[in-house]
Amino acid sequence: MLARECILSAPGKVILHGEHAVVHGKVALAVSLNLRTYLRIQPGAAGRVSINMPNIDTFLSWDVSSLHALLPARRADLQNAVEPDAAVVLKLREYAGLGDGLADTRSLAVLAFLYIYLFVFAESRELPSLTMAVWSELPTGAGLGSSAAFSVCLSAALLASRGAIACPAVEAAQTARWSDEDLELINKWAFQGEKIIHGNPSGVDNAVGTWGGALRYHSGKIKPLSSTPMLRILLTNTRVLVAGVRDKITKFPAIMNPVLESIDAISCECERTLMEMARGPEIQHYRVLEELIDINQHHLNVMGVGHPSLDRLCQVSLAHGLHSKLTGAGGGGCGITLLTPDTDSSVVERSIQELKDCGYDCWETSIGAPGVLHHSPSSLTEDVLKILNSY
Numbered sequence: 001m002l003a004r005e006c007i008l009s010a011p012g013k014v015i016l017h018g019e020h021a022v023v024h025g026k027v028a029l030a031v032s033l034n035l036r037t038y039l040r041i042q043p044g045a046a047g048r049v050s051i052n053m054p055n056i057d058t059f060l061s062w063d064v065s066s067l068h069a070l071l072p073a074r075r076a077d078l079q080n081a082v083e084p085d086a087a088v089v090l091k092l093r094e095y096a097g098l099g100d101g102l103a104d105t106r107s108l109a110v111l112a113f114l115y116i117y118l119f120v121f122a123e124s125r126e127l128p129s130l131t132m133a134v135w136s137e138l139p140t141g142a143g144l145g146s147s148a149a150f151s152v153c154l155s156a157a158l159l160a161s162r163g164a165i166a167c168p169a170v171e172a173a174q175t176a177r178w179s180d181e182d183l184e185l186i187n188k189w190a191f192q193g194e195k196i197i198h199g200n201p202s203g204v205d206n207a208v209g210t211w212g213g214a215l216r217y218h219s220g221k222i223k224p225l226s227s228t229p230m231l232r233i234l235l236t237n238t239r240v241l242v243a244g245v246r247d248k249i250t251k252f253p254a255i256m257n258p259v260l261e262s263i264d265a266i267s268c269e270c271e272r273t274l275m276e277m278a279r280g281p282e283i284q285h286y287r288v289l290e291e292l293i294d295i296n297q298h299h300l301n302v303m304g305v306g307h308p309s310l311d312r313l314c315q316v317s318l319a320h321g322l323h324s325k326l327t328g329a330g331g332g333g334c335g336i337t338l339l340t341p342d343t344d345s346s347v348v349e350r351s352i353q354e355l356k357d358c359g360y361d362c363w364e365t366s367i368g369a370p371g372v373l374h375h376s377p378s379s380l381t382e383d384v385l386k387i388l389n390s391y
């Protein structure tokens with residue numbers, strides 16, 4: 001077990017259409033982002049488990065012997081990731097001294113680690129000493145799926161340490177993908193991590209973090225959108241922290257269900273348009289994509305997940321003829337703006353500048369990055385390697 005170090009990474013995501021509705025069984029379209037979370041795991045000091053998570057200022061270490069007491073009584077089935085129940089989460093909370101701070105999403109990262117560590121090793125009853133460091137290029141809690149990228153990295157690293165999946169061989173300065181079968185297992189356990197962090201996630205974020213690229217997600221069914229045209233997108237982080245957005249879906253189901261149906265239809269229409277564009281993109285296709293973005297943004301506001309900072313993003317970009325919507329949980333966080341072939345570069349530059357003047361971060365992003373990857377140390381940038389090596 002954990003004979004050597006393993007470095008891996010997983011991407012964040014952008015939801016084009018279907019956030020929130022996807023939790024209620026509607027279709028979502030999502031794409032991976034060129035911003036990644038990196039994790040390095042290595043054999044630790046004898047009898048110790050240490051986790052270092054500088055993005056959330058959390059550095060913890062435990063005795064393996066004390067962790068043994070937390071092992072579930074029943075042997076967990078490694079191939080069918082076990083769902084966390086409230087009693088287990090409470091026990092882990094008490095052990096880690098995290099109290100009941102439900103609002104402190106940072107502590108959920110610790111719980112996700114403890115859960116996956118204990119349950120992945122539960123079958124063997126042998127817990128390894130290890131040291132782990134995680135570093136992300138993604139802002140946390142901004143709607144770009146940092147929780148899923150984190151859960152995917154945790155799942156892949158711990159399954160590899162357990163020997164449940166083999167680390168694919170990497171040449172110097174290169175990366176390697178896991179087999180489809182291993183990706184299935186990584187995704188299953190990452191979903192459990194997301195359940196701890198989110199409560200009731202749809203599973204779309206961990207699917208993108210695992211497989212990368214563009215995909216259609218519907219009630220757990222994942223379809224890669226391999227022939228999607230290359231879309232140019234501006235990503236804006238309003239820097240307003242997403243704080244426990246409460247949508248109105250459960251409060252007014254009869255009123256909100258038609259809105260969810262409409263979002264489902266938007267995702268399907270967008271998918272159809274993207275497929276047509278793959279055969280030959282025309283400017284009318286972009287006009288349809290823009291209209292779908294506008295309609296969905298209105299729906300998301302109706303659902304109560306908007307924010308004045310996101311309204312401002314939409315107004316500023318529309319003043320330049322560009323169409324935006326929130327992405328992810330909403331209530332702040334990030335929005336996307338579609339750039340079209342007839343968008344002049346001076347318009348893009350002016351829009352970016354005006355959005356920066358609002359105090360937002362704004363940049364043109366590239367989408368469709370690979371899913372979870374195994375890295376050789378020399379495939380990492382010096383900056384990332386330095387951070388991971390400092391723990």
Ligand SMILES: Nc1ncnc2c1ncn2[C@@H]1O[C@H](COP(=O)(O)OP(=O)(O)O)[C@@H](O)[C@H]1O
Pocket residue numbers: 037053054055056104105106107108109110134135136139140141142143144145146147148150197198328329
């Ligand atoms: N790099 C990281 N290190 C440790 N925990 C992380 C990291 N990235 C994300 N997380 C966990 O995910 C949480 C943020 O997830 P969430 O609120 O779903 O926002 P999002 O997924 O949109 O970034 C953090 O509070 C933390 O618990």
Ligand SMILES: C[C@@](O)(CCOP(=O)(O)O)CC(=O)O
Pocket residue numbers: 018019020021022023142143144145146147198200201202203204205327328329330
């Ligand atoms: C709102 C939702 O659709 C996406 C949440 O994404 P994020 O954690 O805000 O990046 C929830 C989900 O799909 O689980």
Ligand SMILES: [Mg+2]
Pocket residue numbers: 145146147148198205
């Ligand atoms: Mg998340």
